[in-house]
Amino acid sequence: MTLAGAAAVSATEFAALPDALKGSTILVVDDNSFNRTMIGALLGKAGFNRLHYAASGIEALQQAAHLRPDLIILDIMMPGMDGTEVLRRLRAEGEERDVPVLVQTGLTGSRERGEIFENGATDLINKPINPQELVSRVAIHLQNRLLINDLRAYRQRLETELMLARSVFEHLMPPERVIAGITEASGCRLFGRTEASQDLGGDLWGALPLEEGKFALFVADVAGRGITAALVALRLHTVLRTVAMRSPPGTSPGEFLTGVNADFAALLDPGQYATVIAGIYDPRDGFFYYALAGANAPLTYGDAGSTPDVLPGMALGLAPETRYETHRIAVPPGGLLLLYSNALADLLASPAPEAERHENGERDILNLLASVAEPDGHVRAATLMERIGQLRTHQRLEDDLTIVCVERPADAQTGGPA
Template identity: 40%
Template sequence: MSWNETGIEHARVMIVDDNRVNRHLLMALLERGGIRHVELAEDGRDALARMETFQPDLILLDLMMPNLDGFDMCRQLRAEARWSDLPVLVQSSLSRAEDRARAFAAGATDYVTKPINAIELLSRVRIHLQNRALVHDLRLFRRRTEAELDLARAMQERLMPGAARLAGIEADAQLAISAHFAPSSELGGDFWDLRRDEQGRAVVYMVDFSGHGVGAALNTFRLHAIVQQMDFAGFDPGAFLAALNTRLCALLPSGQFATMLAGVIDPAAGRFLYASAGSTKPMVWAPGDPAPTLGDSAGLPLGLLASASYEARSLPLPPGGRLFLYSDAAIEIPVGEDVLDEGGLAVLVGRHMGMPDGRGFLDAVIADLNATGPIDDDLTALLVTRCA
């Protein structure tokens, strides 16, 4: 359903009036104005009975009628969601301001007084029909856009490791992995992945592109495609970020960038070796620790300067130790006039560090974050536990 000045004949108008002469005069007037689909109803009760089969685009409604008057019909119409925004053009001999106010309170869209001025009535009918068509087209566009965004979100989520691949890495690398990803209402630029190098060590990275929407999502696909072509032999986190940065500087539009953390869990050294491109601070702790240890996350984001280099760092990760990574949505939750920040998140993490179950730990931390304040960005969180 869509019409304009040349296609208004497709519009459907219902005339509701207890006076037979008025009904037919109005119908003739509409037909002269190019409206071919007209339904006649004798009162409000008759009109409501015809709504489902006729599906009007506009109602011309008299107010003073037997059985069910125009005021009550309008109220009943507005009580149903599917008719809540249907244009209702009242035509009545009641001309007092209080009558108009009562009609609008009942749900009328517009009001013309009798005797009807043909030119005025047709003009108002056309305006309301055109507005309805525009609203209808906007809703169709919104539904189509939302469906496309849902598909894009699903594709973005498939960039992250599936259950089968995670299970294989867990078994081979002697790890337990729990992950959480909650997309925001917009497309975002978050994703993470887990791989193994030629030594069998687990390589993990987490990235967050600037901005939201289609542009940020496309950047995640760009980065994923680049990573697929990279060699993970002898994985060096700093060299890995430097290589990615060089590629992204040539691809990203000016002003776009990504923060990223990449690291490898080295069981022989009992450490997490990593490099940061302006990422959030990784947290680690061993069994019995009173609080998590926060790593250093200084580093230039990817895509800003092709010559940037990235420092290799390490954190202790003995058997039974845990590594917690998270996107910046977890630390940007409003708290009064400030935000939660990494120190505040570390306090929340500290409350649940002793939980033996990784999934339970993540659920508890996420619940605390949601209780702290609104989260308006993609929220990604990853807990990696070294099995003893």
């Protein structure tokens, strides 16, 4: 180092550097050894203790790949590979693309300075170097990088955890073989699908084969969204399973939901609840017997498509003593039975204000069914699901969406017991 350089270094007092920045790896690139030494001495005095050096463009790239520095100070004018080329290559590479690069230059021309930024410089510092300015700029960039890395690490960790959790929830839904088994035993095609509005959702649906071709269905929509809703959904799923296992055959949907509600309510924290529809479809008489806990009544579409006039009832989990009644709805031969969570109505009616949506929800859904019906008047569940999928691509879900449909074959017997 020259005497002038040494004097400059010793003359400068630096403000205290935060501890977190002191160990940052800094790579100083300059073909001039006095400059390297001077910059190193300044940074060292300021408190940085992990300094590395490169005397050429090629060495700079090698060092960058090897060290993964937190910041690079780069001289533009170097023989052989110059700083501009180094910059271009750094920005093209995978790993080091976003390392902050502070270019030092004596160039004053606006075009040249503009070009340096265009080539990917994060900052530009003039030569001869102003010690305070150098250290300040370096600290600012390192501070930013630290914060961003920290926030990114958090995001990555949580995204992984949420992704794993998501797959647990996906496994709660009926697997293909159960759905196929139900289709086979009942003669009806069953479709179900649920989509969370965030990483994790509070919607569930389930199907369980019963004796004599019958099968049970439920759709549940837990209040709220995200992780806490998903946890409540998990609790509900556990209770549904437990109660189903201890309920004797012949238990009505109303009795079933009453039992579930009692156990579920005992688990919850204040303010938590779910809207649920649970029922049994009997292919022998074509009726869907169900109980409602605050959910939308099921819809049918077919010869005599109807919306039953049934009160939604108390949501599940609010009052342990609630008793639920069993209702029934006829599914016409060749017709469709549809169970759904509120988000479907919202999806169809999105421009309308909130208050109107629920009133017109059923009408909108029936219109949707009509719009996808075949010439013979029947709705194929697959077509319906596809259409809903199309609507989904144009809109963000505000709430978790669940749809379950059952296609009753056209040649089925109608009416009640013989």
